[in-house]
Amino acid sequence: MALNRARTQGDFAGGVFLDSETLDRLKTSSDGARFAAAWLTGLSGQAEGMRQGLVVLAGAGSKFEPLAVWPEGAKPERAMMNAVENALRSSRTIMLTLSADEGEGVAIASPISVGGQLRGAVAVTVAPQEESKLRLVLDQLQWSSGWLETLIRRRRLSDSDGLVTVIELLATSLHHNRFQEAATAAATELAGALNCERVAIGFLRGRHARLRALSHSASFGKRTNLVRAIEAAMDEAMDQQATIVVPEPDEAPERVVRSHHALMRTQEISSVCTVPLAEGRRVIGALLLERSEPFDAATVQLCEHAAALLGPTLDVRRREDRWLPAKIWESMGNSVTALIGPRHAVLKLSTLVLAGVVTFFWFATGTYRVTADAVVEGRVQRSISAPVAGYVAETATRAGDIVREGEIIAMLDMTDLRLEKLKWSSERAKQQREYSQALARKERSRARILDAQIEQGNAQIALLDQQIERMRILAPFDGIVVSGDLSQALGAPVERGDVLFQIAPLDGYRVMLKVNERDIGDLATGQTGHLALSSMPDRRFDLEVNRITPISTAEEGLNYFMVEAEVGDAASRDLRPGMEGVGKIEIAEHRLIWIWTRKIVLWARMFYWSWAP
Numbered sequence: 001m002a003l004n005r006a007r008t009q010g011d012f013a014g015g016v017f018l019d020s021e022t023l024d025r026l027k028t029s030s031d032g033a034r035f036a037a038a039w040l041t042g043l044s045g046q047a048e049g050m051r052q053g054l055v056v057l058a059g060a061g062s063k064f065e066p067l068a069v070w071p072e073g074a075k076p077e078r079a080m081m082n083a084v085e086n087a088l089r090s091s092r093t094i095m096l097t098l099s100a101d102e103g104e105g106v107a108i109a110s111p112i113s114v115g116g117q118l119r120g121a122v123a124v125t126v127a128p129q130e131e132s133k134l135r136l137v138l139d140q141l142q143w144s145s146g147w148l149e150t151l152i153r154r155r156r157l158s159d160s161d162g163l164v165t166v167i168e169l170l171a172t173s174l175h176h177n178r179f180q181e182a183a184t185a186a187a188t189e190l191a192g193a194l195n196c197e198r199v200a201i202g203f204l205r206g207r208h209a210r211l212r213a214l215s216h217s218a219s220f221g222k223r224t225n226l227v228r229a230i231e232a233a234m235d236e237a238m239d240q241q242a243t244i245v246v247p248e249p250d251e252a253p254e255r256v257v258r259s260h261h262a263l264m265r266t267q268e269i270s271s272v273c274t275v276p277l278a279e280g281r282r283v284i285g286a287l288l289l290e291r292s293e294p295f296d297a298a299t300v301q302l303c304e305h306a307a308a309l310l311g312p313t314l315d316v317r318r319r320e321d322r323w324l325p326a327k328i329w330e331s332m333g334n335s336v337t338a339l340i341g342p343r344h345a346v347l348k349l350s351t352l353v354l355a356g357v358v359t360f361f362w363f364a365t366g367t368y369r370v371t372a373d374a375v376v377e378g379r380v381q382r383s384i385s386a387p388v389a390g391y392v393a394e395t396a397t398r399a400g401d402i403v404r405e406g407e408i409i410a411m412l413d414m415t416d417l418r419l420e421k422l423k424w425s426s427e428r429a430k431q432q433r434e435y436s437q438a439l440a441r442k443e444r445s446r447a448r449i450l451d452a453q454i455e456q457g458n459a460q461i462a463l464l465d466q467q468i469e470r471m472r473i474l475a476p477f478d479g480i481v482v483s484g485d486l487s488q489a490l491g492a493p494v495e496r497g498d499v500l501f502q503i504a505p506l507d508g509y510r511v512m513l514k515v516n517e518r519d520i521g522d523l524a525t526g527q528t529g530h531l532a533l534s535s536m537p538d539r540r541f542d543l544e545v546n547r548i549t550p551i552s553t554a555e556e557g558l559n560y561f562m563v564e565a566e567v568g569d570a571a572s573r574d575l576r577p578g579m580e581g582v583g584k585i586e587i588a589e590h591r592l593i594w595i596w597t598r599k600i601v602l603w604a605r606m607f608y609w610s611w612a613p
Contacts, residue, residue, distance in 0.1 A: 040069070043140065049137075050124050052076065052124065056120050083095075098125070108141060198214065200214050201310070202230070203285035209286055236258070240255060269291075271290070275300075276307070365589050367587075369585060370523060372515040372584075376509055384409070386496055386500055391412065392492050403480070424457050431453045479505045510565065514560045529585035531543050542567065549561060
């Protein structure tokens with residue numbers, strides 16, 4: 001009975017029975033907010049236990065905004081807003097169970113799509129109830145959203161001159177990724193929107209238009225009479241850079257329309273409109289429309305608006321769909337045109353600067369040098385060792401001190417040697433007395449034995465005197481102590497042969513260059529260069545390569561060869577062993593670009609060699 005009464009008193013709106021008053025408000029409302037509010041009011045009378053309702057639609061900039069809420073003026077519940085957000089994010093119906101803190105119940109949200117695009121969502125919160133009743137509320141919510149889809153479509157078609165309709169239809173057809181598909185879809189959509197029998201799109205190739213798309217046709221012959229006639233009409237409009245309509249409207253400017261009349265005679269059509277496609281000030285193609293009824297001023301204006309949208313958009317797709325060589329060739333042509341033609345002062349200036357740089361690098365030459373880390377060493381380096389085992393008694397020199405030839409630089413303890421010498425001296429005196437007694441007694445055999453023992457004692461004493469003398473460690477020549485410091489080792493034992501000091505002369509140095517194996521092939525003995533030291537960066541010392549060692553050493557993942565070079569004697573007075581710096585050996589004259597890119601080129605060659613099949 002209730003169902004029959006609802007049928008007689010109202011109407012069935014998308015799955016929801018609405019009373020006559022609500023239905024009249026929906027049909028007569030022109031404001032979207034009032035429309036959505038009336039829809040929520042009608043839904044609340046049908047959805048059992050509905051506490052709140054919300055309609056969210058896409059506004060300016062495709063931003064989703066609340067359009068209406070029921071009851072009017074109520075603040076939407078947080079759970080309902082969460083359901084709407086999840087429905088918009090996932091594009092599917094969301095049902096959330098509310099906790100006791102949120103008032104208990106269920107929040108239901110359903111997305112609204114028009115033409116495959118997400119346009120909004122509707123949501124309600126209902127009191128706790130059985131699953132079957134919740135399913136009924138969900139079905140009512142989804143069925144009745146058809147009224148909101150009608151609202152969205154009406155808002156899209158509300159522009160009085162129909163321009164929005166054409167633009168959106170064209171934009172929908174341009175969802176295709178490939179140019180041919182997009183152009184054909186655009187021509188077909190435009191033919192349907194303007195009631196045309198045929199719409200053709202052509203683009204400029206060289207000096208003439210080439211047909212690229214026909215409405216309702218995926219392919220067409222490139223040599224047919226129709227194609228040639230259409231291309232001739234497009235050329236006529238592009239040459240005059242003006243819209244051509246045949247038959248000509250009253251008070252229209254005079255145009256050359258010979259090709260258009262030929263097309264109309266050939267195809268037996270009554271009206272043609274051709275609009276040039278432009279990108280900025282440059283004509284790139286033409287849009288040709290054919291239909292049985294004449295083109296009025298409003299329709300021509302609509303065609304020009306559509307051409308203004310289609311031209312740049314389709315041209316981008318066309319250029320993106322070309323082969324890479326074609327893109328490169330066009331880019332080169334555009335660059336040459338910009339360089340030769342007017343304007344583009346920045347491009348011309350940049351090209352001149354680049355040409356100057358290239359010319360400079362091609363003709364400018366410089367000296368190619370091999371750069372390497374360098375360290376100064378003594379040409380002769382003498383090691384001072386302990387003559388015998390003993391203890392350090394005294395030292396007056398440490399590393400870095402300058403010493404003179406014969407100067408005592410250290411002394412070892414002589415106590416043991418002196419005691420040993422005293423022992424042998426006493427023994428020798430005793431043997432000499434016995435030798436005299438043997439001679440007096442004429443004991444020749446014993447005298448000869450004692451004489452031999454006396455000679456042995458003399459030799460031992462002479463040895464001890466020599467060892468005592470050597471306990472005073474003397475500088476062998478004028479030089480600098482390179483290493484050795486016994487000032488902190490007084491009384492420490494030393495073994496025979498232990499190196500105590502290293503001394504280098506003051507007037508003879510060599511420079512050891514650590515050359516990368518990449519550059520070692522460029523070096524040869526006799527080459528010259530310069531040395532800069534860290535302690536004297538403002539001075540340059542002359543170098544001459546005199547020896548290249550054939551043995552490499554690995555360091556930090558690279559191989560190095562040690563190259564020995566000499567410095568001039570005049571500069572030796574300022575050098576000290578251990579000084580470090582950078583040496584550069586001059587090789588030959590080369591172009592600067594070759595010098596600066598040599599390392600990169602060598603690396604690229606090795607990389608290619610290691611990976612090439």
